[in-house]
Amino acid sequence: MPRITVIGAGVAGCTISYLLNEEGFDVTLVEKDAVGGLLREIEFDTGYHCDSAPHLLFFDEEEEAVVGDLFSEFTHIEPHDFYAATYPRGDLEDPHHYPVSKQNIDRWDDADQIREELAAAPGKTDAEFFEEYMKNQVGQTLYDRYNKNYTEKHWGVDPKRITGDWFDFKISFPEEEQEFFGDGAYYPDDKYTDILETMISDCDVVFDGVTGLETTGDRIDALETESGDRIGGDLFISTIDPSLVVDTTESLNYRSMVILGTHVSADERLFPDHVDWGYFPNDYEFTRVTDYEFVPQETPDGEYILTTEFPCFIGDDVWSNDDEWYTDYLHSFLEEQGIDAEILDSKVRRAPRAYPLPVTEEIETFERINSQLSAHENMFNLGRVSTYEYIWIKDIVQQAYETRDDVLAHVGAQTAD
């Protein structure tokens, strides 16, 4: 059987390694850092844990049932009704629905003007760019208050330039408060990292960073690594930034994220009882705060596990602050909100390449670089970082099944030759 070498041990690398190992292939997985990638949990010295920003397992129960089936082989997945609030005035006493609902209009003094704008707005239409798509639905004023600044903070890009086929899936404007993902959202009983480690327990894992390819013609013979080793194989699968693997002077821009995890003792919960996280479209440096009550772990009354997300580009001020800065920032925010809180433990997780940028010029750069990668006949790629698509766990699991089938077809064709 051909030997398979997979680059990156996030959910993409682990799922494809598992599926191919199940087919009888010997799989070697090369990981620069630690198993889990973006799904790796934050672990507190106080014994608790949380995601590096919330990771819900959402999928369509009929069309994407394979996602639930795969995870159910390794853990129990529990349905959960996830709710979020948004705080356009930056005030925890003033939660609005997220996604913004038509009921929210009454929260504003200029409700009549907003209704006039809505009456004139075309509603849900096809639009190439985010700003136009959003304004068509909610009108100028609601867009300015709930979406514009948040989107700019999150992506670091003018929303006029943001494009994609994810608008329909992510964006709605309901009449009243709506839960996230209808009936199709779950959360696993076990940690994602434990699930992924179990998936790859029969694979060889090498901890090293891949720096390039050793090739003959259009075939890859081996991976070159940071430690100076060469790791061979017959077929290669990449789940990382393709510009790190091929010989190119171009690079890809991703939005990164600094995630502050905190174990907090506080005299009150930040959000209404049923709400799991809050969005902040105002000028705070963070976009979202999450309360991990939905994680199957018991915390004492009055203690909360939170993450606070600070989007940034690698090397900018937000990325480069020392760890204390993030904790101080959260502490000042809680104080400003009148919450009497003590931070019992905090951890800072830097997540490089968290989001491929949904911007035409960046996607074109990706396509140029990726065409060099896919010119190798024994290379496959999948995952959010490697395909430069704004996709989720459910999509990556489905990509892994497709990649498995592609590999089987490739091997079948070679055997027939």
Ligand SMILES: Cc1cc2nc3c(=O)[nH]c(=O)nc-3n(C[C@H](O)[C@H](O)[C@H](O)COP(=O)(O)OP(=O)(O)OC[C@H]3O[C@@H](n4cnc5c(N)ncnc54)[C@H](O)[C@@H]3O)c2cc1C
């Ligand atoms: C804040 C946030 C919230 C999210 N929430 C959700 C959610 O609720 N639901 C959902 O479905 N999805 C969510 N996602 C998306 C989800 O996290 C990603 O789609 C998924 O984890 C990406 O997996 P991946 O394997 O493609 O990439 P990664 O997890 O990034 O894995 C790539 C791996 O490659 C390794 N690597 C990098 N360079 C090298 C190298 N040179 N050599 C070897 N190894 C290397 C990295 O260390 C990493 O382990 C969220 C993402 C973020 C950032």
